[in-house]
Amino acid sequence: MRITVLSGGVGGARFLRGVRAWARREYPDGAGGSTAEITAIVNTGDDMWLTGLRISPDLDSIMYTLAGANDEERGWGRVGETERVSGELRAYDVGWPWFTLGDLDIGTHLARSHFLRSGIPLSEATARITARWDIGVRLLPVTDSEVETHVVVDESGTSQHFQEWWTRYRASVPALRFVQEGVESAEPAPGVLEAIADADVILIAPSNPVVSIGTILGIPGIRAALTAAKAPVVGVSPIINGAVVRGMADACLQAIGVATSADAVALHYGAKSSGGLLTAWLVDTSDAATAETISAAGIRTVVTPLWMRDVPTSSQLAADAVAAAG
Numbered sequence: 001m002r003i004t005v006l007s008g009g010v011g012g013a014r015f016l017r018g019v020r021a022w023a024r025r026e027y028p029d030g031a032g033g034s035t036a037e038i039t040a041i042v043n044t045g046d047d048m049w050l051t052g053l054r055i056s057p058d059l060d061s062i063m064y065t066l067a068g069a070n071d072e073e074r075g076w077g078r079v080g081e082t083e084r085v086s087g088e089l090r091a092y093d094v095g096w097p098w099f100t101l102g103d104l105d106i107g108t109h110l111a112r113s114h115f116l117r118s119g120i121p122l123s124e125a126t127a128r129i130t131a132r133w134d135i136g137v138r139l140l141p142v143t144d145s146e147v148e149t150h151v152v153v154d155e156s157g158t159s160q161h162f163q164e165w166w167t168r169y170r171a172s173v174p175a176l177r178f179v180q181e182g183v184e185s186a187e188p189a190p191g192v193l194e195a196i197a198d199a200d201v202i203l204i205a206p207s208n209p210v211v212s213i214g215t216i217l218g219i220p221g222i223r224a225a226l227t228a229a230k231a232p233v234v235g236v237s238p239i240i241n242g243a244v245v246r247g248m249a250d251a252c253l254q255a256i257g258v259a260t261s262a263d264a265v266a267l268h269y270g271a272k273s274s275g276g277l278l279t280a281w282l283v284d285t286s287d288a289a290t291a292e293t294i295s296a297a298g299i300r301t302v303v304t305p306l307w308m309r310d311v312p313t314s315s316q317l318a319a320d321a322v323a324a325a326g
């Protein structure tokens, strides 16, 4: 059983933890693991160089969550973290005071930066870093190229890195549009197209449809691979009860003219039967009224609880998503 999941950071990490728990239950390998092969194709648009270190927030959120080493409250970074080095950086007025790098987290960035500076691509660096923990999911950056998301904030084209817009300004500066710097010359990382072509089911995690899933789809070749894939594609709405679950995703949706609703996002992704992505779409019970619109667009719609409170609820959500694949 091969499952491929398109994923951003925080919401995607929780969803992947559920997919893994479901696979361990449904396809046990007798040793607590699973015979299912789960591959996550992960957004790297949030990535950046900061104080000489390469930061890959979504890859790290997923890795730490699957390793059980994540800060469950914040949704990013390591549990039991200290910030001594970050305090020194602030004292030297180096780096971003609004973007805290924990001491343990810096270990990850140092390892990654070491590999990258040795000429090792991000996908291989990620394989080596995740090998430290037995996370049971293969993490693939969508591309090995540096394609960073920038936010255009005024008509003259002034832009800032997504990470500054998100963490310094909390998405409070209206975004005119999002630009994937250098996307034209990017290509999928090794293994990404195969993970799409060979999948038995493809899942779109309840991640930010614009700057997490949208940036994955923006890498040349990804969208075509998904529409050509034999596997059904099942998405999980990141909108519950007409509102975004985490972060400031509504500010992102507004920038691309998509309403903050479970049906608007489904229609934005489009029906696989008419050249879009989706075979099926999961909406929360609080959004049951949107099911008719989505079904009318040719997308099988499943109404089920979407809140991921813990591993059991995330695992149930994964089960519902795979079941929706038919």
Ligand code: FO1
Pocket: 009, 010, 046, 055, 056, 057, 058, 060, 061, 076, 077, 098, 099, 100, 101, 102, 105, 163, 166, 167, 247
């Ligand atoms: N988010 C914040 O709101 N404040 C921070 O100081 C912060 C630091 C940080 C460090 C490493 C990392 O991997 C993620 C970090 N994040 C922080 C979260 C980050 O903005 C998100 O994980 C995504 O990039 C946005 O979806």
